[in-house]
Amino acid sequence: MSFRPDHELHRRRLGRNLGLGGALLVFVLLVFGMTIEKVRNGVPAEAMLGEANTAQPSTGAGTGP
Amino acid sequence: MADILTHDTQTEASLSDFVQLLKPRVMSLVVFTAMVGLLVAPVHLPPVTALAAILFIALGAGASGALNMWWDADIDAVMRRTRGRPVPAGRVQPGEALAFGAVLSVFAVVMLWLATNLVAAGLLAFTIFFYAVVYTMGLKRWTPQNIVIGGAAGAFPPMIGWAAATGSVGIEAWLMFALIFMWTPPHFWALALFMKDDYSNAGVPMLTVTHGRKATRAHILAYTILLAPVAIGAALTSIGGPLVLAVSAVLNLWFLKGAWAIRARDESEAEADGYRVEKAFFRFSLIYLFLHFGAFLAQAALRLNGIWSW
The missing domain is CATH 1.20.120 (Four Helix Bundle (Hemerythrin (Met), subunit A))
Structure with a gap:
């Protein structure tokens, strides 16, 4: 039973995909690390969610079930 | 089936081609000077945030390098030093280089803003604009003072690093x-x-x-x-x-x-x-x-x- 060896094109694609995967992993780890730091330094959760979420004063009404 | 067999494999870039678009040698200088600007500032960022800031500054600089290679492909094809670059060598299509540079530019600026502050992100955006538009599309081909004024783009990273830490300049x-x-x-x-x-x-x-x-x-x-x-x-x-x-x-x-x-x-x-x-x-x-x-x-x-x- 023999398999045909991978075409050079597939090796190139694999390399690109692994590179992209690695970059995404680094990005996730960075965001996770920054979040931990912000939590440890006492940054309020509202501030981390951005201004859009903190602009509306909380009235307690219309917040869903 | 014939389509598959005759597929042009030469048009697909490898990972190293995309890394080359980011001008890694220039990027290493950017990383170093931005890191120094950030570390010598009187305010100190938490370590992961500092690392992220340096990374996003470097990514922004790399993105402007990709935009430069997209625009300058005609010049690069003539010069001995640059004719092997991915776009003039045909390994990366001009449109790919443009999209890669533009998307990474926006990503780097937004992420630097979220990680640090608006001053640093604004300076990074200005640096990318200055290098890709003012220098590459303008000065480089028009004036012998191209190097002098264009040098400003390479001079911004330590200032961005400082701004990332302090929020000012x-x-x-x-x-x-x-x-x-x-x-x-x-x-x-x-x-x-x-x-x-x-x-x-x-x-x-x-x-x-x-x-x-x-x-x-x-x-x-x-x-x-x-x-x-x-x-x-x-x-x-x-x-x-x-x-x-x-x-x-x-x-x-x-x-x-x-x-x-x-x-x-x-x-x-x-x-x-x-x-x-x-x-x-x-x-x-x-x-x-x-x-x-x-x-x-x-x-x-x-x-x-x-x-x-x-």
């Missing part, structure tokens, strides 16, 4: 900017002296082509003289200290000696010894910048321990 950040800004022309003109055919073949109006090589030698000396007080001035501010002053004095004297030697030579002498002095000056210019910023960093470490500082 102080005199120290401006002096680090000025140091790289004044260093860039002698560095590139020395390169242009011994890569002479490249720029003239590509039609880039380098000073060597428009004003001659004698004038270029004089300009190198003039900028090296102007660079010295900027470097010494930085040593006298809060990021400086006795160590920076000592290192700066030695480096500037050596740099001036090299610039004087370049000024004193003519073309026949330079050609006779294969541009030995010009090449040595170019190599030393890299050491000059590295040691200057290294001294800022070492001085900050000394200051932190309360020894040998102003």
Whole structure:
């Protein structure tokens, strides 16, 4: 039973995909690390969610079930 | 099936082609100077945020490099030094380089904003615009002062690093900017002296082509003289200290000696010894910048321990 060896094109694609995967992993780890730091330094959760979420004063009404 | 078999495999870029688009060698300088700007600032970021800031600054610089390679593919194809780059070599399509650069630019700026502050992100956005649009699409092909004004783009990273930490821009950040800004022309003109055919073949109006090589030698000396007080001035501010002053004095004297030697030579002498002095000056210019910023960093470490500082 023999398999045909991978075409050079597939090796190139694999390399690109692994590179992209690695970059995404680094990005996730960075965001996770920054979040931990912000939590440890006492940054309020509202501030981390951005201004859009903190602009509306909380009235307690219309917040869903 | 025939479509699959005749698929053109040459048009698919590899990972290293995309890495090359980011100009990794330039990026290493950006990483180093941005890191120094960030670490010598009076405010200290948490470690992961600092790492992220440096990474996003480097990514923004790399993105502007990709945009530069997209626009300059015609020039790069002519010059010996650049004809192997991914776009002129046909490994990456121009549209891919444009999309890659544009998406990464936006990503880097937004992420730097979220990780640090709007001042740093704004400066990064301006740097990308300045390098990709003002320098690459404008100055580079129009004026022999391209290197002088375009050098500003390479000078911004330490200022962005400082702004990422402090949220503002102080005199120290401006002096680090000025140091790289004044260093860039002698560095590139020395390169242009011994890569002479490249720029003239590509039609880039380098000073060597428009004003001659004698004038270029004089300009190198003039900028090296102007660079010295900027470097010494930085040593006298809060990021400086006795160590920076000592290192700066030695480096500037050596740099001036090299610039004087370049000024004193003519073309026949330079050609006779294969541009030995010009090449040595170019190599030393890299050491000059590295040691200057290294001294800022070492001085900050000394200051932190309360020894040998102003």
